Amino acid sequence: MSGTPQLVVHRDKELMAQAAAARLITKIVDAQAARGTASVVLTGGRNGNGLLAALASSPARDAVDWSRLDLWWGDERFVPAADPERNYTQAREALLDAVPLDPARVHAMPASDAGYEDADSAAAAYAAELAAAAAPEDHGPVPSFDVLMLGVGPDTHVASLFPEHPAVRETQRTVVGVHGAPKPPPTRVSLTLPAIRAAREVWLLAAGEDKAKAAALALSGPGEIQAPASGAYGRARTLWLLDAAAASELPRSLYPPSSA
Numbered sequence: 001m002s003g004t005p006q007l008v009v010h011r012d013k014e015l016m017a018q019a020a021a022a023r024l025i026t027k028i029v030d031a032q033a034a035r036g037t038a039s040v041v042l043t044g045g046r047n048g049n050g051l052l053a054a055l056a057s058s059p060a061r062d063a064v065d066w067s068r069l070d071l072w073w074g075d076e077r078f079v080p081a082a083d084p085e086r087n088y089t090q091a092r093e094a095l096l097d098a099v100p101l102d103p104a105r106v107h108a109m110p111a112s113d114a115g116y117e118d119a120d121s122a123a124a125a126y127a128a129e130l131a132a133a134a135a136p137e138d139h140g141p142v143p144s145f146d147v148l149m150l151g152v153g154p155d156t157h158v159a160s161l162f163p164e165h166p167a168v169r170e171t172q173r174t175v176v177g178v179h180g181a182p183k184p185p186p187t188r189v190s191l192t193l194p195a196i197r198a199a200r201e202v203w204l205l206a207a208g209e210d211k212a213k214a215a216a217l218a219l220s221g222p223g224e225i226q227a228p229a230s231g232a233y234g235r236a237r238t239l240w241l242l243d244a245a246a247a248s249e250l251p252r253s254l255y256p257p258s259s260a
């Protein structure tokens, strides 16, 4: 488990998205140089898609060898494949359709019309796909993701793990079906905290005034059941990427003077 979360605060959400995109490019390029491949978990939502859009327009975009990148999702709305609300669809629009990925290495979570009886069986199928991709050196049922990104909800949810909901309490399974989610749509598929914690690095994205209370709560050390974002940490690093608005209720001592 990584130690204390690191925080970087940027002037505004646009700069945060651009800086996070540059950071992700560098992380992927370094992983590919070191191991010949890289593995990243994407997140839905405005901040997650904003980062992907910034990456799409980055001049350094094609420093990444897109053919040697595995993409996974932290969660997905359990809706039909054609539904524009799918995180996968929004990621394609923001970036994926513009870069030469290997389709076999883009691991979308199942849509509700993919043939699975319900979100729970879709979750089990995704867990099996993750387990099949894990190598012996991963020492667990999911690959050691280089970076796992999570947007932070105003209630401190991450992926589709909502405060006090059953999914955030899961300690064994790596992927679960979510029912009655307070953020529509109500039915989802989500990685669990144990799966999230298998990542080398976990990056939490929080930009905008509406995230200020969530950031302050999650970083003040509450339980992960009440504040799921506080339970999202990586094996080597946990990084919060914020803008000034989302950091506005943090104790100033919590983030480094270099942030701007």
Ligand SMILES: O=C(O)[C@H](O)[C@@H](O)[C@H](O)[C@H](O)COP(=O)(O)O
Residues within 6 Å of the ligand: 043, 044, 045, 046, 047, 048, 075, 076, 077, 087, 150, 151, 152, 153, 154, 157, 158, 159, 160, 183
């Ligand atoms: O399926 C989803 O909705 C997302 O995965 C969700 O976890 C999102 O990242 C947060 O709700 C933050 O969303 P915003 O960045 O839009 O606030």
